[in-house]
Amino acid sequence: MTNNELIEQLYRDTTLPAAGLLQLLTSLAPEEEEHLYRRAREVREAHYGREVYLRGLVEFSSYCRNDCKYCGIRRSNGNAQRYRLTKDQIIECSDVGYRLGFRTFVLQSGEDLAFTTDDICEIVSEIRRRHPDCAVTLSIGEKTRAEYQAYYDAGAERYLLRQETSNPDHYAFLHPAELSIENRKRCLWDLKEIGYQVGCGIMVGSPRQTPENVIEDLNFMKELEPQMIGIGPFIHHKDTPFRDESDGTLEDTLHLLGILRLMFPNSLLPATTALGTINPRGRELGILAGANVVMPNLSPRGVRAKYLLYDGKICTGNEAAECRRCMERRIESVGYEVVVSRGDYRA
Ligand code: SAH
Numbered sequence: 001m002t003n004n005e006l007i008e009q010l011y012r013d014t015t016l017p018a019a020g021l022l023q024l025l026t027s028l029a030p031e032e033e034e035h036l037y038r039r040a041r042e043v044r045e046a047h048y049g050r051e052v053y054l055r056g057l058v059e060f061s062s063y064c065r066n067d068c069k070y071c072g073i074r075r076s077n078g079n080a081q082r083y084r085l086t087k088d089q090i091i092e093c094s095d096v097g098y099r100l101g102f103r104t105f106v107l108q109s110g111e112d113l114a115f116t117t118d119d120i121c122e123i124v125s126e127i128r129r130r131h132p133d134c135a136v137t138l139s140i141g142e143k144t145r146a147e148y149q150a151y152y153d154a155g156a157e158r159y160l161l162r163q164e165t166s167n168p169d170h171y172a173f174l175h176p177a178e179l180s181i182e183n184r185k186r187c188l189w190d191l192k193e194i195g196y197q198v199g200c201g202i203m204v205g206s207p208r209q210t211p212e213n214v215i216e217d218l219n220f221m222k223e224l225e226p227q228m229i230g231i232g233p234f235i236h237h238k239d240t241p242f243r244d245e246s247d248g249t250l251e252d253t254l255h256l257l258g259i260l261r262l263m264f265p266n267s268l269l270p271a272t273t274a275l276g277t278i279n280p281r282g283r284e285l286g287i288l289a290g291a292n293v294v295m296p297n298l299s300p301r302g303v304r305a306k307y308l309l310y311d312g313k314i315c316t317g318n319e320a321a322e323c324r325r326c327m328e329r330r331i332e333s334v335g336y337e338v339v340v341s342r343g344d345y346r347a
Contacts, residue, residue: 003032010262011039015222018215021259025211028255037254040261040290047266048292050336053343054327055137055270056102056298056320058093059307060085064110066141067176068164070206072237072308073110079239081306084114087123089300093320094127097298098134100324101340106160106295108139115140117147121154128155135342137199142183145190152194159191160199162230165206166220167213174206188224197345199228199268204256205248206234214256218263227345228293229260229267232274235310250279254289261290266346268293277314283327284334293343294331296323 001009006020016024028036061084067074074080085093094105105127109115124136137158138151148159163184165171171181191198202217203209221229233248253275260269270293271286279285283294297304298320305316315323328338 003028004035007032007036007039007262010259011043014263014265021215021218022211024259025214025252025255033251033255033258036258036262037289040258041288043261043265044290044292047346051292051339051341051343052287052331052336053104053268053293053341054102054324054338055104055106055293055295055343056093056097056100057106057108057295058085058090058097059108059297059299059303060090060093061109061112061115062303062307063112063114065113066111066179068179069174069176069241070203070234070237070310072240072310074240077237077239080308083303083306084112085300085303087119087126090123091126091130093298093300094131094134096320098131100321102298102324103131103133103340103342104135104137104158105298106137106139108160109141111141117150121150124151124154124156133342135344139199142179142187145194148187148190148196149194152196156196158197158199158228160201160228160230161187161191162199162201162203163188163217163220164202165209165213166216170206170208170210170213173208185220188226192224192226197227198224199230200224200226201228201230203234203248203274204231204253205246207242207245209234218259221260221264226264227268228270229264230270230272231256231260232272233278235274235277235312237308237310247278250275250282250285253278253282254285257286257289257291268343268345270295273297273314274310277310277312284330287331287334287336294327294338296320296327298323
């Protein structure tokens with residue numbers, strides 16, 4: 001079958017045999033890409049119109065107990081600058097964000113055990129109390145089911161936890177021995193069962209990733225049925241074991257975004273900061289390839305340059321208000337509209 005026929009089949013059926021996915025992931029020509037993105041936009045607009053949802057990202061701690069080989073804030077990076085916002089500072093970020101029109105706050109950090117379950121619950125419930133019309137999303141890593149339940153009961157409704165790769169050997173290659181794909185998946189299923197809107201995802205072009213790995217990821221996602229899928233290119237960090245590895249590409253990331261939109265028509269797909277880092281118009285192109293979420297940084301300016309997962313991260317010198325305006329301009333420049341809304345999943 002030709003690539004254009006495969007795109008039409010994927011558009012119609014939201015699924016393809018592995019051989020078809022493999023072909024699409026490895027051989028799209030420029031005019032075929034355009035066809036994929038046109039279909040992806042059509043599907044996205046059928047479910048969400050031309051609305052793009054904002055998530056205010058608060059990176060509240062750069063301490064991490066883990067040692068993921070790709071990540072700049074891994075515990076053995078002695079050059080990483082560590083910081084930890086106070087509860088009050090985190091809550092203040094939500095006040096600033098609310099005034100700027102954010103109706104979702106994403107609290108993300110390394111796995112920092114200085115924050116107890118009670119601390120996280122207090123932060124979540126206080127933000128919900130102050131801003132009842134907002135959603136709180138957590139992205140704080142692997143926890144026990146009881147902890148996930150406690151956050152949920154405190155008012156967190158969404159959780160982002162990328163599987164990173166669904167293949168056990170590839171997972172073991174990217175991570176230290178104490179982490180396992182079994183536990184990562186256990187976390188995702190627990191979150192789903194508790195009732196969270198769940199986001200999974202992968203880095204595109206991580207070291208030793210094969211197209212077959214990506215197909216395994218797509219199969220896992222079909223099983224999990226996540227509401228959100230976060231993907232961005234892998235970008236090396238100079239103080240990690242992957243310092244000499246090559247970065248994921250704009251093209252591969254956009255192809256996968258288009259494919260994800262056709263496979264998961266009503267999903268929430270962010271055009272990520274990593275995509276904006278490898279190309280100055282990466283996020284705009286992501287929107288044009290099927291993404292419908294952007295996550296401007298809401299962290300206080302003083303700490304931004306310390307939350308460096310990869311080299312060259314953009315927007316580390318700006319204030320939240322600047323990022324908000326800049327994002328609006330970017331989205332409008334490609335014919336879409338940033339809206340003041342929680343931007344919930346539409347079943
Ligand atoms: N500690 C939390 C948050 C991790 S940071 C957790 O474990 O879920 C969020 C995401 O950034 C990670 O899931 C990973 O996919 C991505 N990331 C980390 N290092 C990266 C790198 N070098 N290049 C691109 N993305 C990276």
